[in-house]
Every structure is written in C-alpha cells, then in structure tokens.
Amino acid sequence: MFKKSLAALVAVLLGTVASAANVSIQFDGSAFRVNGWNATAEPADGWTSVFSVYAGEGDVPAMAGSYTVENRVLIFEPRFPITAGVHYRAVFKAGTERAEAAFDGPPRPTNELTRVERIYPSTDVFPSNTLRFYIYFSAPMSRGEAYQHIHLIDADNNAPVEIPFLELEQELWDQNNQRLTVLFDPGRIKRGLVPTNTIGPPVVEGKHYKLVVDREWHDARGVRLVKAFERDFRGGPSDRVAPEPKNWRVTAPKGGSTEPLVIRFPKPMDYVLLQRMIGIFDSRGEIHGRIAVDRNETEWRFTPDEAWKPGAYHITADNTLEDIAGNHLDRPFDVDVFETVTKHITTDKTSLAFSIH
Numbered sequence: 001m002f003k004k005s006l007a008a009l010v011a012v013l014l015g016t017v018a019s020a021a022n023v024s025i026q027f028d029g030s031a032f033r034v035n036g037w038n039a040t041a042e043p044a045d046g047w048t049s050v051f052s053v054y055a056g057e058g059d060v061p062a063m064a065g066s067y068t069v070e071n072r073v074l075i076f077e078p079r080f081p082i083t084a085g086v087h088y089r090a091v092f093k094a095g096t097e098r099a100e101a102a103f104d105g106p107p108r109p110t111n112e113l114t115r116v117e118r119i120y121p122s123t124d125v126f127p128s129n130t131l132r133f134y135i136y137f138s139a140p141m142s143r144g145e146a147y148q149h150i151h152l153i154d155a156d157n158n159a160p161v162e163i164p165f166l167e168l169e170q171e172l173w174d175q176n177n178q179r180l181t182v183l184f185d186p187g188r189i190k191r192g193l194v195p196t197n198t199i200g201p202p203v204v205e206g207k208h209y210k211l212v213v214d215r216e217w218h219d220a221r222g223v224r225l226v227k228a229f230e231r232d233f234r235g236g237p238s239d240r241v242a243p244e245p246k247n248w249r250v251t252a253p254k255g256g257s258t259e260p261l262v263i264r265f266p267k268p269m270d271y272v273l274l275q276r277m278i279g280i281f282d283s284r285g286e287i288h289g290r291i292a293v294d295r296n297e298t299e300w301r302f303t304p305d306e307a308w309k310p311g312a313y314h315i316t317a318d319n320t321l322e323d324i325a326g327n328h329l330d331r332p333f334d335v336d337v338f339e340t341v342t343k344h345i346t347t348d349k350t351s352l353a354f355s356i357h
Helices: 002-012 194-198
Strands: 014-018 024-027 032-035 051-055 065-070 073-078 087-094 097-104 116-120 125-127 132-137 150-154 179-183 208-213 229-236 249-251 261-264 278-282 289-294 299-304 311-318 349-356
Touching: 024 087, 024 097, 032 051, 051 073, 116 229, 278 299
Parallel strands: 125 229
Antiparallel strands: 014 097, 024 032, 032 073, 051 087, 065 073, 087 097, 116 132, 132 179, 150 208, 208 229, 249 261, 261 299, 278 311, 289 299, 311 349
C-alpha cells in the first residue's frame, strides 16, 4: 500500500527540466529511473557523478543507495524509504544532457493512533526513594522530546514538582521505541548528597501525586497521542533494604502438569528486570517457558513449554535484580556514609532449590 501511494507521486513531479527532450526522471515507488539516456559503462567517478537524489532543503549530501542498469536505463534505489513530509530533488547530468525533478514525499499522517498503555510500577504506593518507572506505548514513539511531556504533579497542592527526573540527553528507549525508562533524580534519592539534603526527594511520604503524560507527545509518525494519560499514586516510606530471596514464597506445581511455578515477593520488584533475571533449571539445564508478572509486581509466574518432570530444580536469580527502589539482591541502592556494610555477597547469582513430585 505504501509503495502504491508513492508510485502515485510520479504524477506530482514538479518542475522537470531537461536540455534534451527525451531525458526524464521518473519515480516508481521504490526507485528513481533516468529514461531517455543510454546507460552503458559506469563512469570513472561512479554513477553518483551523473545521477544523485537529495532529501531536504539546502546544501545536503546525496542520499545513500544502490545503482543498477536495466535495458540501458540507469536506476537508483535509496537505502532508506521515502519519508512523509520531506522534499526530494533528483539531479541528472551527463555531458550536455541534464534533467532535474523535484517532488514531495507522501503527506504526513494526521490520524491519532498511539496511546500510553500502562506505567510500571503498577502499585498505588511509591516508596519515597523509587528509582525509576517505565512507560509503555501502543506504537513506536519519537525520540528527543520525552521530558517535555512527562509531568509529576503534587496533587495535594495541584502544583508541578520541580525537576523530579534525571533528564538524560540519550533517552532510555527499548529497541522498538515503545518502552521508555524514566529515572527519578538519584541525587534527590541517595542519602548524604547535597540535593537530597537541600531540596529533598521528588516523592514525599504521605503526599499524593499524579503522573501525567500529556497528549502533545509525538509518535514515530509525527502525530500526537490519542489522549493524555494519568496515574495517581501516594508517596510511601523509603525502602533502603535489599530484597531477601530467603523470604520469597515458592509454590511448586505438580509433576506431569504444565501448571505455573509461582514466586511471591514481600514487596514489589522491578517489572522489566523480572522478565529476564530469574531462570528455572534442572540437572539438564535451563527450563524454557513463559513468564508472567502479576499482583503489582509481587508475583512471578513461570509456565513451562513442556510438562514438569518429577525431580530436583533450582531457581536462579541474578543479584542485580532490583526492587522498585533500586535495591539489588546483594546490596541496597545506597549505603549511608555513617553505616557499616556487614553483608558481603561473593557470587553474582542467588539460587533457591525446590522439588516437583
């Protein structure tokens, strides 16, 4: 459908000029063709010396792509697709023969399709030292404008919280540009630092907040969101204690079934890290299956691809697994300078044994 719409743009080629009446430039939806010129051997300086296509206005470099010759017709195929809303210019010059064609890419879409699907943590109580949250979108988003459109509102006073986030130049997107990681400013969370002592944490215990993603944020197509998104939560006490795997409650399934193995945590854990930092093993190696996270990130469920076999198993958790305050399994997020660390972990993983009967 996209190629068909681009092919239709051939009719919109503007201002084609040629010194020889039989030379013209055409675009067929995926490639540019020089018609009316006899393409034989490639020039010493390459095909770019006779035919180039430019995207955008002003003094811009020629587009990257590949050249081929079919039936003595020179063809240029851009490496990247034609972009909506961009002006293009194709220039041919060989000896006395010249041709130039200008056209616009397809019009920018205006239909609003993308929305915020959910935000994690999903709990309605955030520890006052919550480290990060994740925003999930229904489609790929644009980069470079995130912090203009995410707002933390003090709901008790109906006022924005000043500079609550760590605004990174390189935004923390997943590879599909559908999940953004946003960090609360660690300088206002970690004890003993100047911002913590002077400004205080962005989330205060006992206060009510509204996390707002406004509608003007653009998706990857350049179109704003379908609607704004809001999440209400309350500030809770700070959490500066490392999660203890010995306190996890493990419910083993029955042998011969594909019932899920269930792990319940005493407090919410990091949603994204739970997807990749816990594994199930037996004597033959890792068990493959599907992971689900539930109950405000206090429950991890693992459903195997094949039925459980009776025997001994173990759960392996990476010690960099975190709770929502950034505390690792082997250490809290911060250690006050006046405290002494008495716990030392020498391995990078924690293992819990269980049996299936």
